[in-house]
Amino acid sequence: xxxxxxxxxxxxxxxxxxxxxxxxxxxCVRDSLQGIECLDWDLVTRAQTxxxxxxxxxxxxxxxxxxxxxxxxxxxxxxxxxxxxxVILDIHHFEGDLEDFLKEKEFTLNAIADNPERTFADPCxxxxxIRAKLVRTVSGADEMFKEEPIRMMRAVRLAAExxxxxxxxxxxxxxANWRLLLEGSIVPVREELEQILVSEHAGKALSLMAESGLMxxxxxxxxxxxxxxxxxxxxxxxxxxxxxxxxxxxxxxxLLFTTxxxxxxxxxxxxxxxxxxxxxxxxDGVNEIVNISxxxxxxxxxKYLFEHGMERxxxxxxxxxxxxxxxxxxxxxxxxxxxxxxxIQTNKEPVFVEDLVIxxxxxxxxxxxxxxxKAEELLNQVVAVVHKNPKNNQRDLLLKTAKKYSRNKLAAKxxxxxxxx
Numbered sequence: 001x002x003x004x005x006x007x008x009x010x011x012x013x014x015x016x017x018x019x020x021x022x023x024x025x026x027x028c029v030r031d032s033l034q035g036i037e038c039l040d041w042d043l044v045t046r047a048q049t050x051x052x053x054x055x056x057x058x059x060x061x062x063x064x065x066x067x068x069x070x071x072x073x074x075x076x077x078x079x080x081x082x083x084x085x086x087v088i089l090d091i092h093h094f095e096g097d098l099e100d101f102l103k104e105k106e107f108t109l110n111a112i113a114d115n116p117e118r119t120f121a122d123p124c125x126x127x128x129x130i131r132a133k134l135v136r137t138v139s140g141a142d143e144m145f146k147e148e149p150i151r152m153m154r155a156v157r158l159a160a161e162x163x164x165x166x167x168x169x170x171x172x173x174x175x176a177n178w179r180l181l182l183e184g185s186i187v188p189v190r191e192e193l194e195q196i197l198v199s200e201h202a203g204k205a206l207s208l209m210a211e212s213g214l215m216x217x218x219x220x221x222x223x224x225x226x227x228x229x230x231x232x233x234x235x236x237x238x239x240x241x242x243x244x245x246x247x248x249x250x251x252x253x254x255l256l257f258t259t260x261x262x263x264x265x266x267x268x269x270x271x272x273x274x275x276x277x278x279x280x281x282x283x284d285g286v287n288e289i290v291n292i293s294x295x296x297x298x299x300x301x302x303k304y305l306f307e308h309g310m311e312r313x314x315x316x317x318x319x320x321x322x323x324x325x326x327x328x329x330x331x332x333x334x335x336x337x338x339x340x341x342x343x344i345q346t347n348k349e350p351v352f353v354e355d356l357v358i359x360x361x362x363x364x365x366x367x368x369x370x371x372x373x374k375a376e377e378l379l380n381q382v383v384a385v386v387h388k389n390p391k392n393n394q395r396d397l398l399l400k401t402a403k404k405y406s407r408n409k410l411a412a413k414x415x416x417x418x419x420x421x
Contacts, residue, residue, distance in 0.1 A: 002032035002114050005087055007073040008041045011056070012115065015091075018055060020047035023098065023113035023121065030109050030162075033130050039087050044094040044101070044113065052091050059091070068092050099123040106144065106151055107158055108136045133164040141173035149180035152214060153192035160196045160205035171212055178213035182221065189217055190272050197252040203239045206256070210235065219268045223260065234259035241326040250278055254285035254319045255326060262286050281315045284308075289323070292316050293333050301340045302351045302387040303416060349390040353379050356386065358398050368403045378402040384415040 004012070004024065015022040022045040024032075031038045045052070052069045053059060059069035073087040094101045098113060098121050105111040108126040124138045135158045137144050137151075145152050152174045159166055166174070181189055196205045209215040216224035227235070238255050245252065257265045265286045269279060292313070295301045305313055321334055343349070350356060353376075360375035369375040382401045385392045392398070405412035 001116050001120055002029055004032075004116070005038070005041060005073070007087060008043070008089055009116075011071065011073075011089060011091070012043060013117075014055060015043070015045050015047055015052075016115075016117065018047070018051070020045045020051065021098075021115075021118070022046070023115045023118070025102070025113035026105070026110045029112045029114050030126070030130060033112075033127060034162075041087065041089045043089065043091045045091060046094070047091075048093055052093070056091070062090065103138055105138055106154060108138055109158060109162070109164075111138050129164075129167070133162070134167045135159050135162070135164050135170055136167040137170060137173075141167075141170045142176065145173050145177045146180065149177065149184065150188045150192065152178060152181065152212075153189055153196075153217075156205050156208050156212075156214060157192055157196050157199065159208055160199035160201050163201040163204060166208060166212075171208075174212040174214060178217060179221075181214070181217040186271065186273050190274070193218055193272075194249050194253070197242075197256065198247040198249050201243065202247075202252065203242045206235075206242070207239045210239075218272065219260070219264070220271050223264045223268055226264070227260070231260050231264070238326055244325050245322040248318070250281050250315065251319055251322050253278070254282055254315075255322055257282055258285050258289060258319075258323070280312065284312055284316055285319050288312075288316055289320060292320065292337070295337060295340070298340055298343065298349075299387050301337065302344065302349070303384070305351050306383055306387070347390065350383075350386040350393045353383060355393070356383065356398060357393055357395050358402075362395070362399065363402050366399050366403070368399065368406050374406075378405055381405045381412050381415060 002024065008024065012022050012024065022043055024041060025044045026042045028038045028041040047055070049061075049067045049069065053061075056069060056071055059071045062068050062070045069091045071089045071091070073089050102111040102113060102121060102123055105124075108124040108129045110126070111122070111124045112126040113121040125136075129136050135155050137155070141155075155166060155170050155174065158164065196202060196209075199205065206215070209218070219227075238259055242252060242255055245255065257269055259265075260268060266283060269282045269286070274282065288308070292304070295304055317334070317337060323329065324331055324334060344351060353359075356379065358379075360369075360372055360379055363369050363375040363378055364372070369378055379402070382398050382405065385398065385401050405415070
């Protein structure tokens with residue numbers, strides 16, 4: 001038997017009192033058996049969705065079919081600071097025999113259920129696998145992976161979440177079947193990878209992926225085959241230290257893809273078909289992570305912020321901090337950029353067009369440009385003047401500079417050049 005959250009137990013008893021056989025099932029039972037505090041609970045019940053909604057009108061339908069009802073059971077822990085425990089409970093309908101229902105689960109760790117007033121159901125030996133710290137399929141791994149190849153990634157995700165090893169039969173089946181994942185959509189692979197990377201034992205999971213062949217599904221078979229010594233060494237270092245970094249998905253993705261040389265990394269990123277924002281960040285991580293290391297003075301720093309934007313810079317800055325942890329690098333360059341940023345914020349120094357005391361309308365009204373497009377172009381050029389000296393953010397001076405740049409294309413093009421006498 002497991003230790004139930006008091007509110008979850010209350011909900012279970014309410015369903016039972018209404019005449020519906022109900023059990024806690026899956027990951028919440030697995031975690032409870034390990035003594036891990038569970039904040040996400042699942043109840044499976046004979047009650048139909050309509051019955052669940054009648055008994056718990058405060059619940060919200062979730063999932064693609066809306067047949068799962070979710071209850072927010074957040075409650076006060078009773079500490080001096082009134083800390084809140086955010087327990088979430090999902091209630092699902094199930095039919096048929098309980099053991100047959102559990103056997104439909106993919107892995108023994110999740111094919112377990114408990115009701116303290118009824119029984120503890122473990123038809124596939126999940127409790128023993130938890131004790132042995134093994135991820136095992138409910139039936140033959142080879143057959144299951146051939147039937148649904150994405151289960152191989154799910155097996156590794158379970159290892160990432162629990163820190164368990166793959167059962168030998170599972171590892172061997174992945175080794176024999178991983179190429180099946182090359183034939184389908186990359187989207188499920190990407191989604192599993194993203195969950196793996198933000199799990200407690202991401203480094204172990206990445207090592208398992210490399211050993212079993214699954215990393216070739218992420219990087220591409222040709223790229224994986226052509227990884228050189230430096231690539232391999234960087235990948236191994238990330239595996240060893242990624243768990244020391246914050247569990248931020250796009251940051252950890254950056255750590256993974258920057259283990260490759262730029263050409264390989266960009267090809268692998270393209271292969272994974274990320275959304276545009278994520279792809280931009282990851283490509284920046286490959287192309288720009290070295291460049292930000294050379295931002296030593298305020299003028300160059302502001303120019304970089306202006307050209308790339310705060311969102312892209314912040315990603316690179318945070319990625320470099322994660323890389324410092326992973327590769328045990330000195331923090332001097334990070335501290336230097338922190339100092340430059342603090343100086344800009346403290347002194348309210350202008351960096352972007354929006355920080356200028358003039359806008360496109362001012363340029364047009366002064367007769368310097370006759371179209372909004374030309375006025376915007378000149379605004380983007382005169383920003384260089386305030387990067388050089390924040391005191392130059394004056395209306396007359398900026399309009400005079402805009403007029404100069406509109407007439408002298410050479411001056412405009414060389415506005416960022418530092419002339420040496």
